[in-house]
Amino acid sequence: MAEEMLEVSVWRGAAEGRFVAYAVPRRANQTVLDLVSHIQQRLEPGLSYRFACRVGMCGSCAMTVNGKPRWTCRTHVARVAGADGRVEIAPLRNMPVIKDLACDLAPFFDKWSRARGRFAPTQTRTDDFAPVAPASIQRQAADAGIECIGCAVCYSACDVVAWNPDYLGPAALNRAWTLHNDARDGAHTARLAAVAGDAGCHACHSHQSCTEHCPKQISPTLSIAGLKRASALAALKGEI
Amino acid sequence: MTDRLGARLWLAQRASAAMLALCVAVHLATMIYAVQGGLSAAEILGRTRGSITWLAFYGLFVLAVAVHAPIGLRAILREMTAWRGRSLDLAAFGFGLALIWLGLRAVVGLFR
Ligand code: SF4
Ligand code: SF4
Ligand code: FES
Numbered sequence: 001m002a003e004e005m006l007e008v009s010v011w012r013g014a015a016e017g018r019f020v021a022y023a024v025p026r027r028a029n030q031t032v033l034d035l036v037s038h039i040q041q042r043l044e045p046g047l048s049y050r051f052a053c054r055v056g057m058c059g060s061c062a063m064t065v066n067g068k069p070r071w072t073c074r075t076h077v078a079r080v081a082g083a084d085g086r087v088e089i090a091p092l093r094n095m096p097v098i099k100d101l102a103c104d105l106a107p108f109f110d111k112w113s114r115a116r117g118r119f120a121p122t123q124t125r126t127d128d129f130a131p132v133a134p135a136s137i138q139r140q141a142a143d144a145g146i147e148c149i150g151c152a153v154c155y156s157a158c159d160v161v162a163w164n165p166d167y168l169g170p171a172a173l174n175r176a177w178t179l180h181n182d183a184r185d186g187a188h189t190a191r192l193a194a195v196a197g198d199a200g201c202h203a204c205h206s207h208q209s210c211t212e213h214c215p216k217q218i219s220p221t222l223s224i225a226g227l228k229r230a231s232a233l234a235a236l237k238g239e240i
Numbered sequence: 241m242t243d244r245l246g247a248r249l250w251l252a253q254r255a256s257a258a259m260l261a262l263c264v265a266v267h268l269a270t271m272i273y274a275v276q277g278g279l280s281a282a283e284i285l286g287r288t289r290g291s292i293t294w295l296a297f298y299g300l301f302v303l304a305v306a307v308h309a310p311i312g313l314r315a316i317l318r319e320m321t322a323w324r325g326r327s328l329d330l331a332a333f334g335f336g337l338a339l340i341w342l343g344l345r346a347v348v349g350l351f352r
Contacts, residue, residue, distance in 0.1 A: 163319040197243020198318060202250040228250060235247035 006081060008035050010047065011090040014097045019088065020044075032065050032072040032080065036089060036101065049101035056215065059149035062156070063101050064090040069156040071215040092156040094169075108152050111168045116194045117175040120187035130184045142181040145174045145223045147216045154210035154220050166199040170210035170220030173201050177223035180230060193240040196231035204228070245329075249311045256308035263301040288350040295351045302343030310336035 004026040009019040022039045033051055040047040051061040056074040063072050066080050066088050081087050095103040123130065132139050154170040155161055161169045176195045179185050195201050204224045211219040234240045274284055288294045314332035317323050 160319070197246025197250075198315075200243065200246070202243075202246050203315070232247050232251040232254075235244050236251060240244060240247070 004085070006035065006077065006085045006087055008039065009086070009088045010036070010039060010044075010101065011097075012047075012100055014099055017097075017100075019090075026077070026085070030077045032063070032070065032075045032077060032087065032089065033061050035077060035087060036063075036072065047101070048099040057149060059151035062092055062151040062153045064092055064156065069093065069153040069213050071151055071153060074215065092152055094156050094158070094161045095152070103152075105152060108155055108169070108171070109150075111172040112150075112175055114194065115168045115172040115176045115200070116187055116191040117172055117179065119179060119182070120185050120190075122184060122186035132183055138181040138183060141223075141226065142178045145178045145218050145220070148174060148178075148218055149216060151215065154214050154218075157209040157213040159207070159209065160203055160205055164199065164203060167203050168195060168200050170204075170214075170224065173204070173227055174218060174220040174223040177227050180227065189234065189239055192227070192231040192234045195227050196235060196240060201227040201231060249314070252307055253311040256304045256311075259300065259304040260308055263297070263304060266297065267301065285350065289352065291351070295347060298347040298350065299344065302340060302347055305343060306336045306339040309339060 005023045006026050007021055008024050009021045011017055012020045022043050024035050024038050024043075027034070033054065036047070036049050037051075040049065049061075049063070051073060052058040054061075054073045056071055059071070061072045062069060064070075065072065065075060069092055070080075072089075077087065089101065091097045091101050092103050095105060095108060098104050148171060150171065152171065154174075158167075158170055160167050173195055176191055180188055180191060185191075197203075201224045204221070206221055206225065208219075208221045211221045214220065231240065310332040313335060314328060317328060317332075
């Protein structure tokens, strides 16, 4: 029997570019990243893309697959290829494309730092462990968002980022929310000040595109709703 | 930089939305009731004229609209156009004032 082939269109170029179609043999349990690797290894050595772990941990392999942002190492071809055997692979949206499938993630991570996504320690190594009750509301809120792998899938899915390039975006805000719920962190008020307003959580439309696409089943929308309440209250009290 | 204004506008918009939910419900229920009862415009005016309750209710309605609409308009314009900054804030504020002026004129018309 003849090998079943897939028609894989891949973006070549940067902001300006075009889709180039490659024929890739279909295999059992093949992932979208397998398709890209096949093309790079056998057909087009100059193709640029990123990956590292191949098991959904590092967050570096995200691309736009048939119009939707996805982690490609854990997306099976069977889930995205139609009966016609076509797959279209493009770089993520909302970030400058460096080349082919590789985006410049600097603006994405700059926003994490603008949202004060860094832990602000309050204790030293000589202090005892901070007691954090696993059942406390804060701990559970932090748990809900903590597994983020920084893949930028949500950021790519968010229309508000496309409309307002200053918007901090779902991942940075989700990170801020987990820290806001960390009892050991000492920058809660400063962080609320950093995430409030028109470029921050209050610009979110709550339309949940981020939540729909997050491969880790995190709901940045929920985290942002928490930040909206907390920072609006802080603004009302004059704290920020 | 703290965006205190953005945070407070958001709060004001939520609060006015809550108020509007109530006002719109009462307004619609009253309209349906009035239409089914076959009230004429003159009869309706007969009920609203001199009524402090209706004056207060529709006055509140207008104020809630005047808070809610300009904030939403400002957000839409920020997203869909390149208009930002003080001039946009002032334009939205002016739009709110216009809504108050037009709305309260209509409300007073029902009262007098
Ligand atoms: S819910 Fe908010 S952060 Fe998520 S995609 Fe929509 S606007 Fe963006
Ligand atoms: S929230 Fe989800 S989609 Fe967004 S960066 Fe983290 S893991 Fe990726
Ligand atoms: S390669 Fe690491 S998450 Fe896909």
